[in-house]
Amino acid sequence: MAFIDNLISNAIRPEVRALSQYHVPDAGAFLKLDAMENPYLLPHHLRCELGQRLADVMLNRYPGSYDALKAKICATLGVPAGYSVVLGNGSDELISIMATACARQDRRAVLMAPVPAFVMFARSAQLAGMDFVGVPLKADFTLDKPAMLTAIAKHKPALVFLAYPNNPTGNLYDGRDMVDIIMALGGSGLAVIDEAYEPFAQTSFMARLPEFENLIVMRTLSKLGLAGIRLGYMAAAAPLLEQFDKVRAPYNVNVLTQAAAEFALEHIDVLNAQAAALNAARAILAARLASLPGVKVFPSAANFLLIRVPDCDNVYAKLVAHKVLVKNVGKMHTVLTDCLRITVSTPQENSLFFDALQASLV
Numbered sequence: 197m198a199f200i201d202n203l204i205s206n207a208i209r210p211e212v213r214a215l216s217q218y219h220v221p222d223a224g225a226f227l228k229l230d231a232m233e234n235p236y237l238l239p240h241h242l243r244c245e246l247g248q249r250l251a252d253v254m255l256n257r258y259p260g261s262y263d264a265l266k267a268k269i270c271a272t273l274g275v276p277a278g279y280s281v282v283l284g285n286g287s288d289e290l291i292s293i294m295a296t297a298c299a300r301q302d303r304r305a306v307l308m309a310p311v312p313a314f315v316m317f318a319r320s321a322q323l324a325g326m327d328f329v330g331v332p333l334k335a336d337f338t339l340d341k342p343a344m345l346t347a348i349a350k351h352k353p354a355l356v357f358l359a360y361p362n363n364p365t366g367n368l369y370d371g372r373d374m375v376d377i378i379m380a381l382g383g384s385g386l387a388v389i390d391e392a393y394e395p396f397a398q399t400s401f402m403a404r405l406p407e408f409e410n411l412i413v414m415r416t417l418s419k420l421g422l423a424g425i426r427l428g429y430m431a432a433a434a435p436l437l438e439q440f441d442k443v444r445a446p447y448n449v450n451v452l453t454q455a456a457a458e459f460a461l462e463h464i465d466v467l468n469a470q471a472a473a474l475n476a477a478r479a480i481l482a483a484r485l486a487s488l489p490g491v492k493v494f495p496s497a498a499n500f501l502l503i504r505v506p507d508c509d510n511v512y513a514k515l516v517a518h519k520v521l522v523k524n525v526g527k528m529h530t531v532l533t534d535c536l537r538i539t540v541s542t543p544q545e546n547s548l549f550f551d552a553l554q555a556s557l558v
Contacts, residue, residue: 211322218319223521227548229539230521232363232393232500234421236470236542238463246459253455259447265454266429272461273415274402275431282437283449287392287416287428291316291357294388294412294430295324297443298354308353310339312364312529314390317357329353335531337365337494341373348380356381359390361397364525364537366496368397378408386436388412393498395420395471396478402431409433419499421467422460425453474499478540484550488557500539505557508534514556520549 204213221230237243266281275281284290299305307321311330321328331347334340339358348356356377361368378387387410389401394415402413414430427449430440460467482501486493492504502525505511512524523537538549 211325215319215322218315221521226516226519226521227545227552228521229541229545229549230523230537231423232419232498232539233423234419234467234470234474234499235539235545236421236473238421238460238466242463242466246456249455249459250452253451255451257451259449259451259454262449262454265449265458268458268461269429270431272464273429274400276403276405279405279431280434280437281429281431282440282444284428284430284444285448286418286426287390287414288316288320289444289448290414290428290430291320292324293440293443294355294386295320295326297440298386299324299326300354305355306351306353307355307357308344308347308351309357309359310344310362310369312362312525312532313357313359314363314392326354327351332529333362333365333531337362337367337531339369339373339377341376344373344377345380348377348385353381353385355386355388357388357390359392360399360401361393361497363392363498364500364502364523364528364532364535366494366498366500366502366537368399368497371401374401378411381410383410386410386412388414388430391415393419395468396475396499397497399497405431405433412436417457417460420460421470422457425456427453427457471499474540477543477546480543481538481540481546481550485553488554490557491553500537502532502535502537504533504535505553506534508536511553511556512536515552518552518556520552522549 262283269281284293295307304327306329307326308329309317310333318328329347329351331340331344358369358374381387391400391413392415394400405411405413412430412432416428482493485491485503490506494502508524508526515522525532525535525537
């Protein structure tokens with residue numbers, strides 16, 4: 197064994213060595229429909245104003261208090277009165293913060309989620325030293341509530357993540373089932389509702405925070421049109437946020453992100469209008485895709501569509517040859533066999549994708 201291999205074997209945790217890197221493909225000249233991004237820029241006059249705002253940021257200083265940004269988030273994005281937020285470098289860091297805070301040294305703690313789900317739930321559990329327990333969804337992508345409740349009773353998870361709507365399936369779970377799961381955790385576990393796609397779903401558990409002391413609602417500004425600034429936030433009872441804030445790295449949100457987010461929230465109506473346009477485009481694209489022979493389109497409350505096509509690996513390869521990037525999720529879980537996930541984009545880009553898919557099905 198080479199010296200470096202022996203060194204890695206001795207120094208790096210087996211769980212880390214077993215992981216693969218999170219790969220982000222180079223989009224290049226491709227039509228990029230694989231990452232659920234908002235395709236719309238801010239209007240030109242707002243970009244100019246934002247440029248001046250960013251030019252005035254004191255890059256030579258560490259970020260100060262985040263109080264102004266947190267207050268703006270609470271006032272603009274529906275956080276209940278008396279509740280605040282913890283900020284993160286996207287949702288990914290928030291998931292990591294929660295996993296780190298809940299991992300234990302005296303015994304293996306459990307992070308649970310329905311599967312298939314956002315890959316960072318399992319990955320963050322592994323990196324924090326927790327056990328991940330995935331409970332399969334039903335074939336129609338709905339929650340298997342009896343299986344979830346049985347798994348909670350057996351594993352006594354410290355964290356249960358429920359994406360609302362779910363990625364990559366796009367559907368909303370039944371709210372009553374979710375409440376039953378929250379209540380089943382009682383005083384031994386935390387329920388985290390991941391509402392990354394709330395701008396498109398237009399439904400939320402945020403207002404229900406006062407009902408459940410073990411409830412956390414997590415969101416991101418990425419899908420709202422600000423993926424590049426990497427800002428996520430989570431709301432919960434103040435004593436819970438206090439514990440998570442101990443784990444959060446100092447200055448984890450940089451000054452440019454802070455300034456850009458405050459500016460964008462002052463113009464939230466523009467971002468909401470873009471989300472509404474994408475919802476309208478989603479309905480049009482779904483209807484067109486459903487007209488193609490052999491294509492099954494699943495209902496979505498997010499800014500993406502999940503479709504099933506014959507021999508999706510071959511179709512995916514042909515789409516790549518047409519310079520179109522989508523997400524091949526067919527190997528992610530058995531319920532996703534032959535499935536592709538497509539970001540809903542502008543009418544022009546949606547038409548380009550439709551034409552490429554139609555040609556790729558031949």
